[in-house]
Amino acid sequence: MSPPPNPARHTGGSEGWSGGPAVAAPSSAAASHLSPAFPARAPWGTASKLRAWQAAAIEAYGARNPRDFLAVATPGAGKTTFALRVATELLEQGIVRRVTVVAPTEHLKRQWADAAARVGIHLDPTFRNSQGRHGAHFDGIAVTYAAVATKPALHAARTRAEPTLVILDEVHHGGDALSWGDAVREAFEGATRRLALTGTPFRSDTAAIPFVVYDRGTDGIRRSVADYTYGYGDALRDGVVRPVIFLSYSGQMRWRTRAGDEVSARLGEDMTKDMTAQAWRTALDPEGEWIPSVLAAADRRLEEVRRTVPDAGGLVIATDQADARAYAAHLRRITGQPTTVVLSDDDGASDRIDEFSAGTSRWMVAVRMVSEGVDVPRLAVGVYATSTATPLFFAQAVGRFVRVRRRGETASVFLPSVPQLLALAATLELERDHALDRPLTAEEQGMTLEDGLLAAANRSQDGPDAVGPDGVAGTFQALEAQATFDRVLFDGGEFGTGAEVGSDEELDFLGLPGLLDADQVSTLLRQRQADQVSGRASRHAPAVDHRRLAELRKELNALVGAWARRSGQPHGSVHTELRRRCGGPEVALASAEELGARTALVRDWFVGRR
Numbered sequence: 001m002s003p004p005p006n007p008a009r010h011t012g013g014s015e016g017w018s019g020g021p022a023v024a025a026p027s028s029a030a031a032s033h034l035s036p037a038f039p040a041r042a043p044w045g046t047a048s049k050l051r052a053w054q055a056a057a058i059e060a061y062g063a064r065n066p067r068d069f070l071a072v073a074t075p076g077a078g079k080t081t082f083a084l085r086v087a088t089e090l091l092e093q094g095i096v097r098r099v100t101v102v103a104p105t106e107h108l109k110r111q112w113a114d115a116a117a118r119v120g121i122h123l124d125p126t127f128r129n130s131q132g133r134h135g136a137h138f139d140g141i142a143v144t145y146a147a148v149a150t151k152p153a154l155h156a157a158r159t160r161a162e163p164t165l166v167i168l169d170e171v172h173h174g175g176d177a178l179s180w181g182d183a184v185r186e187a188f189e190g191a192t193r194r195l196a197l198t199g200t201p202f203r204s205d206t207a208a209i210p211f212v213v214y215d216r217g218t219d220g221i222r223r224s225v226a227d228y229t230y231g232y233g234d235a236l237r238d239g240v241v242r243p244v245i246f247l248s249y250s251g252q253m254r255w256r257t258r259a260g261d262e263v264s265a266r267l268g269e270d271m272t273k274d275m276t277a278q279a280w281r282t283a284l285d286p287e288g289e290w291i292p293s294v295l296a297a298a299d300r301r302l303e304e305v306r307r308t309v310p311d312a313g314g315l316v317i318a319t320d321q322a323d324a325r326a327y328a329a330h331l332r333r334i335t336g337q338p339t340t341v342v343l344s345d346d347d348g349a350s351d352r353i354d355e356f357s358a359g360t361s362r363w364m365v366a367v368r369m370v371s372e373g374v375d376v377p378r379l380a381v382g383v384y385a386t387s388t389a390t391p392l393f394f395a396q397a398v399g400r401f402v403r404v405r406r407r408g409e410t411a412s413v414f415l416p417s418v419p420q421l422l423a424l425a426a427t428l429e430l431e432r433d434h435a436l437d438r439p440l441t442a443e444e445q446g447m448t449l450e451d452g453l454l455a456a457a458n459r460s461q462d463g464p465d466a467v468g469p470d471g472v473a474g475t476f477q478a479l480e481a482q483a484t485f486d487r488v489l490f491d492g493g494e495f496g497t498g499a500e501v502g503s504d505e506e507l508d509f510l511g512l513p514g515l516l517d518a519d520q521v522s523t524l525l526r527q528r529q530a531d532q533v534s535g536r537a538s539r540h541a542p543a544v545d546h547r548r549l550a551e552l553r554k555e556l557n558a559l560v561g562a563w564a565r566r567s568g569q570p571h572g573s574v575h576t577e578l579r580r581r582c583g584g585p586e587v588a589l590a591s592a593e594e595l596g597a598r599t600a601l602v603r604d605w606f607v608g609r610r
Contacts, residue, residue, distance in 0.1 A: 075399025288481030
């Protein structure tokens with residue numbers, strides 16, 4: 001038998017869907033006039049107070065009393081609070097006696113269990129399929145989709161044994177593979193209630209999501225139908241999420257092709273898909289100058305935000321583990337402080353995320369684990385340094401930065417100037433539905449950037465038309481990557497006319513105050529744009545023409561590349577040694593005198609003088 005109801009989760013009454021006398025659910029008409037934080041903003045991870053959309057969604061759930069319910073709410077809006085209130089009501093009314101939460105990752109299992117415990121629902125996040133059953137002192141379990149797919153029959157038996165509420169967190173993962181979708185259906189077909197949650201109600205492919213209803217439109221395409229939707233645009237207008245400022249960076253890239261030819265192009269220019277992918281990959285090379293320049297700019301932005309939000313943190317989303325370690329090393333050199341690195345979905349990674357979330361340190365670098373669902377509310381600045389370009393991944397990644405804690409907080413996300421990413425940033429507020437019955441694109445078949453060059457799901461692979469340092473075909477060699485500030489994207493508009501990294505023009509945008517509402521952000525961005533165009537801003541002209549600086553940087557990087565090939569040292573190590581001996585910042589920020597001194601030193605190396 002299940003244990004008796006836990007009085008700690010009693011909400012002051014179990015009649016209907018009132019949520020108790022302290023938090024009475026409003027009527028639909030009343031809810032539209034309430035503060036977004038009705039009756040006050042919900043504390044993180046609790047269900048004691050409701051935002052207006054949560055109260056309205058609970059009312060919609062109670063009015064229908066459905067077996068299946070799909071709630072779509074933008075990342076940061078509070079899906080967990082809504083789901084736990086539904087669970088509490090169903091347990092108190094005796095409609096269900098068990099709760100099963102299915103989440104994408106191990107870390108999210110623990111996050112769900114912690115949040116549930118704060119409202120008196122005890123979930124076991126350590127449950128393993130080999131156990132067969134959870135302890136009598138638990139009200140249910142938190143498991144991953146992968147665990148369910150391993151033994152769906154076990155979870156089906158558990159679900160049928162007692163009336164069970166199944167919460168499918170980020171339910172689009174139920175369509176990640178045919179076997180996963182089939183397993184989720186088998187495991188939870190017998191559930192008394194199913195509550196599906198997602199912040200991104202679409203997939204990049206046409207795999208059907210279990211327990212989601214699809215309606216066929218007039219164009220013959222079936223699209224997902226949500227029972228309640230609270231989108232980013234709604235949440236932004238209500239002040240429930242932060243506005244996002246996207247800062248994009250371009251620059252000159254150089255790489256070697258399969259045939260041994262060196263190719264040079266500017267990131268963001270009108271190029272073929274292959275060229276764009278190769279330029280993008282070159283920009284993300286940790287041994288180039290693009291990444292350290294953008295990380296330094298992001299840290300300047302974080303420093304500005306921390307003037308008014310002292311514990312604000314930053315997150316770099318990397319393509320793979322090697323890049324993540326290298327980016328973290330750059331950040332340690334830039335900040336002089338330790339950087340949290342999250343490389344895999346294991347117990348140690350969860351602990352590091354929790355420690356970072358509760359602390360005040362500046363930066364965390366992760367591969368994929370922190371891209372979805374993980375709640376670190378103090379994240380305010382991000383660097384999108386990954387080669388994944390699907391709308392789903394992009395939306396989930398940006399969602400890590402929009403969780404608002406006080407009115408006026410803004411989020412800043414740094415991007416490569418790649419058309420796919422700029423288009424996604426410009427359409428952030430658009431609502432999307434998961435559509436079936438349409439042909440698969442190359443991207444949806446797994447090629448996120450180009451056929452055969454970069455694979456989907458946040459991992460890179462060598463393209464067929466690249467060559468490595470040893471001349472072996474099939475590997476990629478990035479030769480040079482310079483960064484320049486390109487533009488700012490905000491609220492569907494573009495601001496800025498391009499600038500050198502470290503220039504006053506760039507610093508005008510990096511130095512936006514950390515606490516601004518959306519209207520203030522727009523006003524300041526328009527002013528910065530006007531200053532750049534008209535030249536009215538009170539700036540001092542640089543001592544050296546920017547074209548001359550670019551020539552000096554190009555000469556230095558060519559010499560460094562030649563020395564790296566002769567000595568076998570990585571490009572980044574050579575640059576680090578030059579900075580150690582000559583002093584000064586990264587190449588992109590160095591003065592003409594500093595560049596000249598480094599060039600002279602590396603020339604001396606060639607003739608054996610030093």
